[in-house]
Every structure is written in structure tokens, then in C-alpha cells.
Amino acid sequence: xxxxxxxxxxALARLPQMLDGALVTMQIxxxxxxxxxxxxxxxxxxxRSGSRILGAIxxxxxxxxxxxxxxxxxxxxxxxxxxxxxxxxxxxxxLVGITFNNAGYLAENFRGALKAIPETQTRAGRSLGMSxxxxxxxxxxxxxxxxxxxxxxxxxxxxxxxxxxxxxVGMNTxxxxxxxxxxxxxxxxxxxxxxxxxxxYLIVKVIQTAARLIAWRLFxx
Amino acid sequence: MFDTALTTADxxxxxxxAGITIIVTLISVALGTALGIAFGVIRYQVGPWWAAPLTFxxxxxxxxxxxxxxxxxxxxMGVVLKLKLSGFTIACGVLTMYTAxxxxxxxxxxxxxxxxTTRRAARSLGLTxxxxxTNIVMPLATRVALPSWIGLALGVMKxxxxxxxxxxxxxxxSTQILITRLQEPLFLLMICGAFYFxxxxxxxxxxxxxxxxxxxx
Amino acid sequence: xxxxxxxxxxxxxxxxxxxxQADKLDDIIASxxxxxxxxxxxxxxxxxxxxxxxxxFDVDYxxxxxxxxxxxxxxxxxxxxxxxxxxxxxxxxxxxxxTSDTLERAKTVGMSxxxxxxxxxxxxxxxxxxxxxxxxxxxxxxxxxxxYEAIWLEGKVKEWGEGEFRPYQTQAxxxxxxxxxxxxxxxxxxxxxxxxxxxxxFPGIRVVDKAPMVPDYVALFTLREEYGLINYLNLFVxxxxxxxxxxxxxxxxxGEGEPADLTVNGVxx
Numbered sequence: 277x278x279x280x281x282x283x284x285x286x287a288l289a290r291l292p293q294m295l296d297g298a299l300v301t302m303q304i305x306x307x308x309x310x311x312x313x314x315x316x317x318x319x320x321x322x323x324r325s326g327s328r329i330l331g332a333i334x335x336x337x338x339x340x341x342x343x344x345x346x347x348x349x350x351x352x353x354x355x356x357x358x359x360x361x362x363x364x365x366x367x368x369x370x371l372v373g374i375t376f377n378n379a380g381y382l383a384e385n386f387r388g389a390l391k392a393i394p395e396t397q398t399r400a401g402r403s404l405g406m407s408x409x410x411x412x413x414x415x416x417x418x419x420x421x422x423x424x425x426x427x428x429x430x431x432x433x434x435x436x437x438x439x440x441x442x443x444x445v446g447m448n449t450x451x452x453x454x455x456x457x458x459x460x461x462x463x464x465x466x467x468x469x470x471x472x473x474x475x476x477y478l479i480v481k482v483i484q485t486a487a488r489l490i491a492w493r494l495f496x497x
Numbered sequence: 498m499f500d501t502a503l504t505t506a507d508x509x510x511x512x513x514x515a516g517i518t519i520i521v522t523l524i525s526v527a528l529g530t531a532l533g534i535a536f537g538v539i540r541y542q543v544g545p546w547w548a549a550p551l552t553f554x555x556x557x558x559x560x561x562x563x564x565x566x567x568x569x570x571x572x573x574m575g576v577v578l579k580l581k582l583s584g585f586t587i588a589c590g591v592l593t594m595y596t597a598x599x600x601x602x603x604x605x606x607x608x609x610x611x612x613x614t615t616r617r618a619a620r621s622l623g624l625t626x627x628x629x630x631t632n633i634v635m636p637l638a639t640r641v642a643l644p645s646w647i648g649l650a651l652g653v654m655k656x657x658x659x660x661x662x663x664x665x666x667x668x669x670x671s672t673q674i675l676i677t678r679l680q681e682p683l684f685l686l687m688i689c690g691a692f693y694f695x696x697x698x699x700x701x702x703x704x705x706x707x708x709x710x711x712x713x714x
Numbered sequence: 715x716x717x718x719x720x721x722x723x724x725x726x727x728x729x730x731x732x733x734x735q736a737d738k739l740d741d742i743i744a745s746x747x748x749x750x751x752x753x754x755x756x757x758x759x760x761x762x763x764x765x766x767x768x769x770x771f772d773v774d775y776x777x778x779x780x781x782x783x784x785x786x787x788x789x790x791x792x793x794x795x796x797x798x799x800x801x802x803x804x805x806x807x808x809x810x811x812x813t814s815d816t817l818e819r820a821k822t823v824g825m826s827x828x829x830x831x832x833x834x835x836x837x838x839x840x841x842x843x844x845x846x847x848x849x850x851x852x853x854x855x856x857x858x859x860x861x862y863e864a865i866w867l868e869g870k871v872k873e874w875g876e877g878e879f880r881p882y883q884t885q886a887x888x889x890x891x892x893x894x895x896x897x898x899x900x901x902x903x904x905x906x907x908x909x910x911x912x913x914x915x916f917p918g919i920r921v922v923d924k925a926p927m928v929p930d931y932v933a934l935f936t937l938r939e940e941y942g943l944i945n946y947l948n949l950f951v952x953x954x955x956x957x958x959x960x961x962x963x964x965x966x967x968x969g970e971g972e973p974a975d976l977t978v979n980g981v982x983x
Contacts, residue, residue, distance in 0.1 A: 343697035344690050345655040348669060352686055355676075355887070358894035359683040365854075366880055433560070440562035441659075446856060446880035446891065452564065456795055457868075457881065460860030463798040463822035466572040473561045473569060480560035510766050568799065575803025584805060664792060664800060677755045677886035678762055680893075680915040 287467035290458050294468075297454030298475050304442075304450065305435040308371055312378030312435075313428070319383040320390070320420075321412065334383065341380020347441050349373045354445035367449070370442035374435055381431055382424070389423035390416065422495055429487040433480050440476075451475060502679050514671025515692055521585070521667065522654040525592035529653070530646070532593065533600020538630075540601060541608045558598035563659050566591050571663045588660035596653050603645045607638030640711045647704035651697045668692060738940040742807050748785050750776035751792040751806040755886040757909040758967040759812050759830075771967040775829065776810040778959060779934075779950055793884050795860040798823060801937065808936050808947070812903075814862035815933040824938040826947035828931035829954070831974035832903035834863050836925050837911070840918040842898045847923040853898035856880035858888050862930045863901040889916050901925045905968050929974065951976075 322334035341349070350373030354364060364372060393416055401411035421428075440452035447453045455472040459465050536555060540548040558566065570591045574580045582590075611634050619633045620626075661670035672689040676682050742748050752772045754760045760770040768789045780787035792800045797811045801823065812832070815825040838844045842853065850867075851874045857864035859881035871879040880897065882888045885906060891897045893916035902910075907921050934947045954960045955976065964973035 339698060339701075340690075340694065343651070343655075343701060344693045345658040345669065347658045348686070348690055348693065351669075352690070354896070355682045355890060355894070356686050358891075358896055361895075363894070363896050365878070437560075437562040440564045443859070444883055444887075446882045446887070446896075448859075448879070448881050452562065453881075456859060460795060461818055461865065463819050465568065465799050465802065466576055469565050469568045469572065473565050476562055476565065477557060477560045504764070506765055571799055571803045575799075575805065579804060581804040584803075587803075662796065663803075664790060664796065664805060666791070673884070673886070674754075674762065674766065676890070677884070678766075680890070682890060 282467060283464055284467055286462065287458075287464050287471055290468070291471065293458065294451060294454055294471060294475060297449060297451035298479060300449045301436060301439045301451040302479065304367070304371055304374065304439050305432065308374040308378055308435050309428075309432050311371075311375045312382055312431075315375065315379035316382035316386055317417065319379060320386045323383070323387065324390075324412075337376075338380045338383050341377050342384060346373065346377050346438050347444060349376055350438075350441050351444055366442060366445045366447040369445045370439065370447050370450070373441075373445075374438045377438065378431055378435055381434075382428065385424045385427040385431070386420055388427075389420045392423055393419050425487070425491055425495070429484065432483055432487070436476070436479055436483065502681070503675075503684075507675055507679070510675065511668070511671050511688065514666055514668040517665060518654065518657055518668040519696075521588055521592065521657045521660060521665065522650070524589045525596050525657070526650045526653055528589070528593040529596025530600050532597035534604050536597055536601035537604025537608065541605050555598040555601055558594050559602075563591070563595060563656055564662060566595065567659060567662050584660070584663035584665045587663045588657070588665045592653060592657060592660070595656070596649065599649050599652075600646065603642045603649065604638070606645070607642035608634055610641040611637045644704045644708035644711075647700055647707075651700055651704075654697065655693060737942045738807060738937065739942045739946055742785060742943075743783060746785050747788050748776070748780040748783055748808065749788045749790055749806045750779070751797050751800050751809040751811050752776060752789050753794055753797070753811045753885075754789075754791045755793075755884045756812060756906060757913070758905055771830070771963055772810045772812060774963055774966070775954075776808075778954065779808070779810070779947075782950055782953075783946075794858050795883065797860075798935075801935065808934055808943070810934055812932045813935050814930050815935075816862070816865075819935075820938075822938065823935045824940060824944045825933040825935050826944055827951050828933050828976050829951045829960075830932050831976060832862075832905065832930040832932065833974070834866075834901050834925040834927055834930060835904045835907040836899055836901055836922045837892065837907045837919055838899040838922045839892055839895060839897070840920060844899060844922050847925050849922065850877070850899050850901075852876045854878045854880065854896075855899050855901070856882055856888055856891060856897045857901050858885045859883055862932075863903070863925065863927070866925070866927055867901050889919070892919055893917060903930065908969075931976070 319334040319337060322330040325331065350370055353373040353376070354366070354369035357364060397415050398411045401415045402408070406414065439450050442450050443453050443456055448457055451472055455468050459468050462468070536551060540551060545552070567588065571584070571587050574582050574587060615637070616629055616633060619629045624632065657667060658669040660667055661673075666674070668689055672685050676685050679685065736744070750772075752760045752768060752770075754762055754768050754770075756770075756772075758770055759772045760768065763769050768791065773789055776789060777787045790800060790806045792806070792811065794811075797809050797813060798819075800806050801809055809823075812830065813819075813825075815828065819825070836844070836847045836850060838849075843849065844853075850870070855867060855871065855877060856879065857867050864881050868879045868881070871877050880891070882891060885902065888897070888900050888902070889910050892900050899922070904924070910916055911919055911921060934951065936943050936947065961973055964971075
């Protein structure tokens with residue numbers, strides 16, 4: 277039917293290597309998400325702090341992260357920073373690039389979520405004797421994370437997909453990098469990348485299912 | 498920093514890359530939106546059970562890295578089907594489906610945001626399904642969906658940086674070619690980043706403004 | 715009426731049969747264009763001039779091939795990892811892209827006889843202690859993804875069990891990373907190493923040693939089943955050497971001296 281003979285056996289023989297790559301991909305995605313959430317909370321605090329400088333830093337971060345391609349951000353983390361003498365390994369460059377992106381998008385999500393939390397709650401907390409930081413930590417943040425949970429899940433999926441951009445900075449241990457290295461050896465492009473696509477799809481499904489379970493566990497009333 | 502070997506010819510070369518980025522984006526967003534609206538309406542109309550195959554296909558486009566979609570589409574069209582498509586066609590095709598997959602979600606969300614009671618009222622006044630869709634649902638759903646759609650369109654523009662993999666020389670690839678020759682990575686990357694930012698930022702702001710304005714009343 | 719339908723069907727059938735019989739060689743001659751995959755960040759084999767037009771050994775080689783076929787050449791830039799996908803996708807007819815003729819690859823594409831042979835050199839950054847190729851042990855090294863030397867170097871790093879290997883997408887990224895200090899050393903073809911050191915684009919790099927590899931024979935490639943075209947390519951490579959054009963291109967792009975011997979003693983091919 278096709279003028280091309282598929283060689284699935286040869287490609288499937290490489291599956292263990294690709295699964296190892298998938299683990300690295302997961303690792304980077306999870307790390308970038310955890311650090312990204314912490315940074316995003318910080319950026320949100322910065323933006324609410326009223327300080328001009330902190331606010332400007334946070335706004336610049338968010339706008340650059342949201343308005344330039346992720347590929348550009350990762351490339352910059354590797355080759356751009358090196359112009360300042362900062363040398364990051366491919367793994368760290370990729371992690372830094374994705375984390376930068378995650379933090380920017382998440383901070384924007386958090387800002388949207390904050391709008392849904394009435395100012396009166398903070399005031400109530402303050403009048404109970406809480407410091408501004410305490411009021412944020414115990415009253416606002418838990419609700420913010422809950423409202424922003426769905427966007428956070430989406431961002432996690434994005435983080436997994438973004439790991440595929442690591443090849444541009446010399447990454448060869450993640451799923452895409454491993455697949456590309458195998459492709460250079462055998463030139464079986466279609467078979468290898470089809471398998472990679474299936475693995476990516478499954479990873480995303482696992483994340484979405486896990487997120488649904490977590491949401492059910494944490495947020496049911 | 499401004500002591501550079503960049504010539505006018507190089508700037509034109511970059512501008513050509515930027516042009517390709519914009520053209521690819523415009524084509525993909527236009528076609529993708531049309532398809533996305535169709536898919537979104539179909540999904541809403543036939544119910545989750547019958548729409549399952551469509552939902553699955555669209556979900557795949559949102560769950561597989563764009564880079565892999567491009568590589569696979571390229572290999573499948575050329576190697577398996579032996580179609581002689583240009584890299585530009587492949588890039589636009591994949592980005593169109595990618596846009597459609599996200600757009601369908603936005604459209605569905607928009608339609609669902611229109612209160613059922615409003616639509617029933619319209620139908621009981623004698624409006625046909627088509628009239629209900631065009632005169633009631635579309636204006637209301639557009640308000641909900643437009644800000645997200647602007648975000649999507651900008652996302653597609655940024656993601657179009659990946660089409661270099663099917664031999665389309667867009668902005669980021671042009672930048673890399675110049676870096677190869679001129680060895681001024683930071684300066685050239687700054688120019689490239691600034692270009693994306695200058696297009697994306699005002700439109701993103703417009704999206705935020707519309708969202709704020711329309712959510713208040 | 716009936717005869718005309720029959721006639722039309724006959725014409726259509728011949729057209730289909732004709733299309734099925736015409737091979738790639740015919741297609742190229744009929745279309746009037748030869749589309750070559752060339753890697754353009756691989757000086758002196760492929761690069762760009764001040765106007766960003768493609769130039770280099772491979773570019774000239776493609777032009778010669780097109781001239782021999784009586785068609786015009788079209789250079790399609792492909793990064794190393796994208797050479798074969800571009801061929802498979804029908805975006806190019808022939809690869810003139812310094813492609814090593816490994817047995818693993820020959821399972822997928824058809825290779826001509828070698829048209830060039832590289833020796834590889836170890837290039838290191840100033841300040842990195844290294845006197846010979848074995849000095850790379852334990853260092854952070856890199857090469858261009860999907861090349862012969864990258865496959866060799868990755869194997870060596872695995873064998874040593876220490877140090878790190880990083881494949882970059884393009885030769886330019888490798889040298890950029892080397893001069894920025896992201897890499898301690900790289901292995902590249904002697905031609906590329908010398909061209910890059912000489913260009914002065916990458917300050918602080920030096921050639922350390924030759925890499926102890928079997929010479930890297932590179933071949934023209936096309937689809938595996940296109941015997942007619944592969945035959946033509948073999949004869950073309952032979953003619954390039956016979957007429958002295960091979961030596962001429964060597965002098966033009968690589969420099970003085972003898973170009974590499976393309977035959978292997980003691981065996982036919």
C-alpha cells in the first residue's frame with residue numbers, strides 16, 4: 277500500500293533507551309514545575325509588594341517569558357548567558373529555560389486567580405493580627421493555588437512538551453535527544469519518532485489523570 | 498555592543514526571516530481558526546460520545562511536542578506517501594492542525610459559556626438553529642473566547658520558531674545562520690527576541706484589555 | 715465516442731505506466747532542476763558568503779553534477795540531523811552533504827562510491843591541558859549531532875566512563891560552545907578545524923592532534939532503490955577525479971596539497 281517498508285522491529289529494539297530518556301524528560305518537567313511555582317509565587321508577591329523595583333523585575337520577567345518563543349529562551353540560557361561567562365550544561369540550560377518560561381506563565385495565572393479572592397478576606401486576616409505576609413501565606417495563597425490548579429496542570433503538560441527543545445543546546449539524554457541520536461545512527465526517522473510521540477502522549481495522559489486525582493483529593497468540599 | 502559586523506544585507510536577510518514567520522503564522526492561524534470553529538461546533542453539537550474520535554485526534558495534537566509533529570508529518574508525507582510537498586506546506590499544515598486543536602477547545606468553552614436559558618428563549622421566539630447560532634451564540638461566545646484566541650494566535654507565532662526543522666528559514670533560523678557567520682550570538686539573539694516581543698507584547702496587552710473590559714459588564 | 719473514451723483511457727494508462735517507469739534520473743532531467751541537500755555551516759565544504767549565498771566544496775560539487783546532467787542546481791540547506799529526512803520527504807534529489815557511508819545508514823539510503831575522505835582533528839580551547847587526543851578523557855567534549863565523528867566520540871566517552879559528551883545541532887554551535895568555554899574540546903574534520911581556527915571567528919581555539927579514526931569516507935546519497943541514479947553518481951565521482959576537477963576543487967576550497975585518495979587497497983567496490 278505504501279512505497280515504504282516500515283521496520284518497526286529495529287526501532288522497537290531501542291525502546292528501553294527511549295524509556296530512559298522519558299524518565300529524564302519527566303525529571304526535568306517536574307523540577308522545572310516545582311521551581312517554577314516557587315518563583316511564580318515570589319513574582320506574584322513582588323508585583324503586590326508595591327515596590328517599584330521589585331514590581332518592574334517581576335513585570336519584565338513575566339512579559340519576556342510570555343512574549344518570546346520558548347526555544348529562544350532556552351537558546352539564550354545556553355549561548356546567551358555564556359557571553360557573560362556563565363556556563364550552563366545542556367541539562368541546566370534546558371531546566372533554566374523551561375523554569376523561566378513556567379514562572380512567567382504561572383505568575384500571570386496567579387494574578388488572574390487573585391482577582392477572584394476578595395480583598396476583604398485579607399483585611400479580615402489582618403484585623404485578626406496577621407502580618408501581610410501571613411495573610412498572604414495562610415489566606416490568599418491556598419485559594420490562589422486552588423483556582424489556578426487547572427492552568428497549572430496545563431503548564432505542566434507544556435513543560436513536558438518543551439523538553440523536546442533541549443536538542444538545540446546539546447541535550448542528548450531526554451526523550452527527544454535520545455530519539456534524535458538513534459535517528460542519526462539508523463535514519464529510521466518515521467518509526468523512531470512515532471514511538472517517541474506515543475510515549476509523549478502517554479506521559480501527558482498520566483499527568484492529566486494524576487492532576488485530576490490530586491484535585492479530587494485536595495479540593496473536594 | 499553596537500560595534501558590529503552586521504550589514505544592511507544581513508538586516509534584510511533577518512527581515513526576510515521575520516516575513517516568513519509572519520506569513521506562516523497568518524496562514525496557520527486563519528485556516529486553523531476556521532477548522533477549529535468547525536470542530537468546536539461539531540463537538541458541542543453531536544455530544545461527547547459521537548465526538549470521541551475527533552476529541553481524541555485533537556487531543557493528540559495537544560499532547561505531542563510540535564517538533565515531533567513536524568518531523569513525523571514531514572517523514573509521513575514524503576517517505577510513506579511520497580508526496581512532494583514543500584517544507585513550507587508541511588509547516589503550515591501542521592501548525593494549522595495545531596491551531597485548530599486548541600481553537601476547538603476555546604470555541605467549545607465559548608459556546609458553553611452562553612446560558613442555555615438564553616438560547617432556549619431565542620428558539621422559543623422562533624429563531625432557527627442557524628439564526629440562534631449566528632445572532633445569539635456567536636456574539637456572546639466571541640466575548641468569552643476572543644482574549645484566549647489572541648493568546649493562541651500569539652502562541653502559534655512563537656511556536657512557529659520550530660518550523661526550521663522542515664527547512665523553512667524563519668526568523669530564529671535566520672538569526673542562527675547569521676550567528677554562524679558573524680559570531681555575535683548575544684547581539685543577534687537580542688534583535689531576534691526584540692522582534693518577537695514587539696509583535697507579541699502589544700497584542701497580548703490588547704487581549705488582556707478586552708478580557709478586563711468584557712468581564713466587567 | 716466509444717473510441718475516444720478508449721483512446722483517452724489508453725493515453726491515461728500509458729501516462730501512468732510511463733510515470734511508473736520513469737526513475738529519479740529521468741525525473742531530474744525532465745524537471746530541469748537538481749535539488750541537492752548541502753550542509754551550510756560546515757566550512758569549507760558548505761558555508762555562506764557575505765551576501766548569505768551558499769558557497770563551498772559541496773556547493774560546487776552539486777553545481778558540477780547539475781551541469782553534467784544539463785540541469786540547474788538548487789541548494790537546499792539541511793542541518794546534519796535533517797539530511798536524510800529531507801531526502802525521504804522528497805525535498806531533495808541527492809545529498810552532497812559530507813555524509814559518511816556507514817553500513818547502518820546504507821540500510822536506509824543508497825550511497826555512491828566515496829567522493830571525499832576526511833581525517834579528523836581534535837580541537838581544544840586555550841587553557842585546557844591537552845597534548846594529544848587521549849587528553850580528552852574526562853573532559854567535556856562535543857561534536858555535531860549525527861556525524862561520523864560524533865558517533866565515534868560518544869563511543870569513546872562511554873568507553874572511558876568519565877567526562878561528558880554533548881551533541882549540538884550544527885557545527886557552528888559546536889565551535890561557538892567551544893570558544894565560549896562550554897566545551898573543553900571537540901573532534902571535527904581537519905578541513906573544518908583548520909578553516910575555523912584560521913577564520914579568527916573563534917578566538918582561543920587550537921588544533922591539538924589528529925583523531926585516531928579510520929578516514930571518514932563520505933558519499934553522495936539518494937533513495938536506496940534508485941539504482942540508475944546511483945550508477946550515474948558513481949560514474950560522476952570517477953569522472954571528477956579522472957578529469958582533475960576533484961584536485962581543482964580541493965585546491966580552491968581546502969588549500970595546497972594532495973586531496974585524499976578515494977580508493978582502499980586490497981578490496982573492490
